[in-house]
Amino acid sequence: MTDATTATPEPAAPAPGSATGSPPIPADLRAAFDAYERAIVANDLDALDDFFAPGSDTLRGDTAGLLVGHEAISGFRSLRGGVPPREITEIHYRPLASGGGLAASGTASADGDVALLISVSQFSGGGRGLQTQIWQRVDGRWLITAAHVTPRTPALDRTIWQSVGDPFLQGAWEGPLAGLTVAVKDLFAIAGFRIGAGNPTWLGEARPEKVTAPAVADLLRAGASLRGIARTDEFAYSIAGDNVHYGTPPNGAVVGALPGGSSSGPASAVALGHADIGLATDTAGSIRVPASYQGLWGLRTTHDLVPRQGMLPLAQSFDTIGWLTRDGETLQRVAEWCLSYDGSASTESVYGASGDDLPWRFLVPEDILACVDPATRDAFSRLVAAVAASEDPPSFRAVHTGDLDATFTAFRTVQGAEAWRNDGEWLRAHPGAVGPAVAERFRAASQITATEESRARADLEPIAAHLAELVDGAVLIFPTVPGPAPLRTADVDAVRAATLRMTAPAAAAGLPAISVPLLTVGGAPVGVCLVARAGTDIALVRLARRLHALVGAGTGR
Numbered sequence: 001m002t003d004a005t006t007a008t009p010e011p012a013a014p015a016p017g018s019a020t021g022s023p024p025i026p027a028d029l030r031a032a033f034d035a036y037e038r039a040i041v042a043n044d045l046d047a048l049d050d051f052f053a054p055g056s057d058t059l060r061g062d063t064a065g066l067l068v069g070h071e072a073i074s075g076f077r078s079l080r081g082g083v084p085p086r087e088i089t090e091i092h093y094r095p096l097a098s099g100g101g102l103a104a105s106g107t108a109s110a111d112g113d114v115a116l117l118i119s120v121s122q123f124s125g126g127g128r129g130l131q132t133q134i135w136q137r138v139d140g141r142w143l144i145t146a147a148h149v150t151p152r153t154p155a156l157d158r159t160i161w162q163s164v165g166d167p168f169l170q171g172a173w174e175g176p177l178a179g180l181t182v183a184v185k186d187l188f189a190i191a192g193f194r195i196g197a198g199n200p201t202w203l204g205e206a207r208p209e210k211v212t213a214p215a216v217a218d219l220l221r222a223g224a225s226l227r228g229i230a231r232t233d234e235f236a237y238s239i240a241g242d243n244v245h246y247g248t249p250p251n252g253a254v255v256g257a258l259p260g261g262s263s264s265g266p267a268s269a270v271a272l273g274h275a276d277i278g279l280a281t282d283t284a285g286s287i288r289v290p291a292s293y294q295g296l297w298g299l300r301t302t303h304d305l306v307p308r309q310g311m312l313p314l315a316q317s318f319d320t321i322g323w324l325t326r327d328g329e330t331l332q333r334v335a336e337w338c339l340s341y342d343g344s345a346s347t348e349s350v351y352g353a354s355g356d357d358l359p360w361r362f363l364v365p366e367d368i369l370a371c372v373d374p375a376t377r378d379a380f381s382r383l384v385a386a387v388a389a390s391e392d393p394p395s396f397r398a399v400h401t402g403d404l405d406a407t408f409t410a411f412r413t414v415q416g417a418e419a420w421r422n423d424g425e426w427l428r429a430h431p432g433a434v435g436p437a438v439a440e441r442f443r444a445a446s447q448i449t450a451t452e453e454s455r456a457r458a459d460l461e462p463i464a465a466h467l468a469e470l471v472d473g474a475v476l477i478f479p480t481v482p483g484p485a486p487l488r489t490a491d492v493d494a495v496r497a498a499t500l501r502m503t504a505p506a507a508a509a510g511l512p513a514i515s516v517p518l519l520t521v522g523g524a525p526v527g528v529c530l531v532a533r534a535g536t537d538i539a540l541v542r543l544a545r546r547l548h549a550l551v552g553a554g555t556g557r
């Protein structure tokens with residue numbers, strides 16, 4: 001029963017059955033719950049009043065406080081408005097009374113006449129809600145005698161936002177992105193504001209920026225408005241999404257799991273419905289990993305395709321700008337505006353390599369699949385088999401991308417050398433200013449010699465050339481990450497190592513890569529990554545949408 005002040009009611013989807021492990025819900029109670037949910041979505045005030053037990057003892061609470069009595073609850077609801085479109089994804093039922101309990105009216109309850117229902121709502125605009133209800137059978141009807149509502153995460157969450165507004169900065173009043181909101185990763189210059197880089201000491205010493213970064217200004221010019229500046233892992237040197245100074249942003253898809261980094265703030269903002277677009281960066285997977293962990297679409301663009309002026313760098317040889325969205329249509333709108341024009345205001349034509357569709361041919365890299373956990377590998381194999389058996393089947397062929405350990409070692413060496421050149425002087429002047437994990441990465445980076453860096457760059461050249469050759473007439477396809485998002489309490493060292501071996505090849509070759517939410521493993525999302533030849537970014541989004549539509553049409557997702 002998550003509440004909102006404004007909404008356009010839509011018919012409620014049929015509620016699912018009892019969650020695994022729950023006893024079966026009595027048929028008449030389930031019918032009452034379903035009818036109540038329909039009334040909530042339709043904002044049928046008379047029906048809602050009728051479902052709450054009469055009298056002064058009925059309770060309803062949420063984050064704003066507790067309402068006592070049917071009259072108070074009815075008065076609140078008359079001013080509230082409807083709820084946003086949603087579906088019930090889980091229902092947990094527990095019988096509470098074995099006889100002798102009292103209903104709200106004071107009538108004795110018979111066996112099985114008091115029940116607890118806890119249900120989870122998934123909003124079509126992003127985010128989850130939770131409703132906990134006590135139902136009692138009163139005079140032959142199931143009525144709610146107590147309810148507590150946990151709404152989706154509020155927009156002002158300091159683990160997500162460095163600064164936030166509604167809007168934070170207004171864009172053009174019209175344009176192809178008008179009405180959309182953007183969460184900007186805290187690495188981009190916005191005139192009048194300071195870049196924080198996920199570190200309070202850096203933020204405290206930073207000067208306000210004089211010019212807004214082109215990647216930000218482009219979105220504003222298209223009509224999008226900034227929702228706020230979103231958190232990043234310190235100096236973007238992580239893929240977990242945690243931050244020792246500000247906390248860990250919530251995962252919008254899996255309660256208690258890591259959000260994925262370093263674009264964790266924008267990803268969580270989009271997944272929770274606080275923004276429509278996340279403007280982010282990807283050096284070694286910082287768009288693709290949080291997209292996979294939180295069930296989002298995430299595009300890492302071809303290296304140097306989006307201007308990086310006004311963006312705080314980590315490693316310039318690999319730093320790339322891209323976007324996170326909840327759906328493919330929005331991502332395509334963003335990509336077409338930001339990538340398809342040559343200085344004019346026209347987006348009627350798609351320029352360059354993306355003018356033609358990519359081939360409907362996929363390459364499955366067996367060495368990358370070896371990094372994937374068994375459950376995710378099985379889910380991916382089933383997906384491939386289902387797509388191959390569809391009415392519009394692409395071709396699939398197994399390939400090898402090369403020695404992933406060698407690729408990652410060379411990549412990490414160049415990345416570390418550049419990161420230390422960018423930030424080493426500041427880190428020496430501020431000992432203890434960064435968290436232990438990031439400090440250890442910078443410590444290792446400080447020890448990379450010029451000879452090691454030069455050798456690593458030479459090692460990357462044939463690796464990049466081999467990948468470019470592979471995707472010349474086909475598209476790589478594989479799970480974005482080894483598996484679902486780890487819990488925050490998990491030891492993630494092994495997961496991090498496997499993840500970077502999967503994400504580093506595309507980064508090393510400067511190729512566009514998109515993570516598409518196509519897999520569900522153990523109830524959690526896992527993305528499927530597509531990697532194409534350089535410059536085909538918009539065509540890659542179109543291809544990803546084609547694949548997503550095929551899977552959604554009934555190929556076994």
